[in-house]
Amino acid sequence: MSASWAVWLLLIAFVVFTTAGDVFLAKAMTRIGDLGVLRRQKGLVACVAAVMSSGQFWLAIVNMALSFFSLLTALNWANLSFVGPASSALTFVANIAAARVFLKEDVDRRRWLAAAMVCVGILLIGLDPPK
Amino acid sequence: MTVSKYLTLLAIVICSTLGDFLLKVGMNQMGDVSLLTDPLILIRALVNPWVAAGTLVLIGFFVAFTVALSWADLSYVMPATALGYVLTTILSAMVLGEHVSGYRWAGVIIISLAVGFVTQGKARTVPEGPQT
Numbered sequence: 596m597s598a599s600w601a602v603w604l605l606l607i608a609f610v611v612f613t614t615a616g617d618v619f620l621a622k623a624m625t626r627i628g629d630l631g632v633l634r635r636q637k638g639l640v641a642c643v644a645a646v647m648s649s650g651q652f653w654l655a656i657v658n659m660a661l662s663f664f665s666l667l668t669a670l671n672w673a674n675l676s677f678v679g680p681a682s683s684a685l686t687f688v689a690n691i692a693a694a695r696v697f698l699k700e701d702v703d704r705r706r707w708l709a710a711a712m713v714c715v716g717i718l719l720i721g722l723d724p725p726k
Numbered sequence: 727m728t729v730s731k732y733l734t735l736l737a738i739v740i741c742s743t744l745g746d747f748l749l750k751v752g753m754n755q756m757g758d759v760s761l762l763t764d765p766l767i768l769i770r771a772l773v774n775p776w777v778a779a780g781t782l783v784l785i786g787f788f789v790a791f792t793v794a795l796s797w798a799d800l801s802y803v804m805p806a807t808a809l810g811y812v813l814t815t816i817l818s819a820m821v822l823g824e825h826v827s828g829y830r831w832a833g834v835i836i837i838s839l840a841v842g843f844v845t846q847g848k849a850r851t852v853p854e855g856p857q858t
Contacts, residue, residue, distance in 0.1 A: 624792060629797040630793050631731075667768055670750050683808070700801050700851050701851035710801070715833075715836055716834070718833075
């Protein structure tokens, strides 16, 4: 396997930064509410202003930038066929758990089952990387 | 779910798949990257046309993802993003004529079922507004 300990460290960094970014973004957007409704009521400028003035949105941006550079480096050190499925499957589990713990979402059996099915599906695809 | 909301989920899938592909092509062109010997290499990578294009497409993904999170839970949107694997596999088989094994088709079917399963449920389970 081409994934060394350094690649695994980068994958862990990617998962942590991505999950933190997703959680901050979800918190920001939940507070702002449906952008489609806001745009119809107050216009596009109000939507952009609402998003840009959120501190949690900018925390999400910082974390996503860090996850982006982690992914960029991991893609250079390992094959996409390894990095893609591994990072996606790990991010899935971390995101669903974070949604339950930090966002207090109602992660019912339907969502856990869907997340588990997606992980299995991603790993099956990863077993047979494209040539 | 309205048509525009399904289109938002579709934009997430297409932009994330295309963005990752463009980044991979660009980073392959950069050769071996070592942050220890050349810490500015990642900044220089951004001027590579493939990496720049991938970054722009991923900004499109981010906008669509942000819009989706304004009306749906994170645990609802996440499974939908996995449809990118389905898209890649179908394009590989139908457009590029690649051989797709039983493992990959099984993975595609399981992910499709999972996405169909989760999108049948409620999109939002937490109250919106400043109280959250």
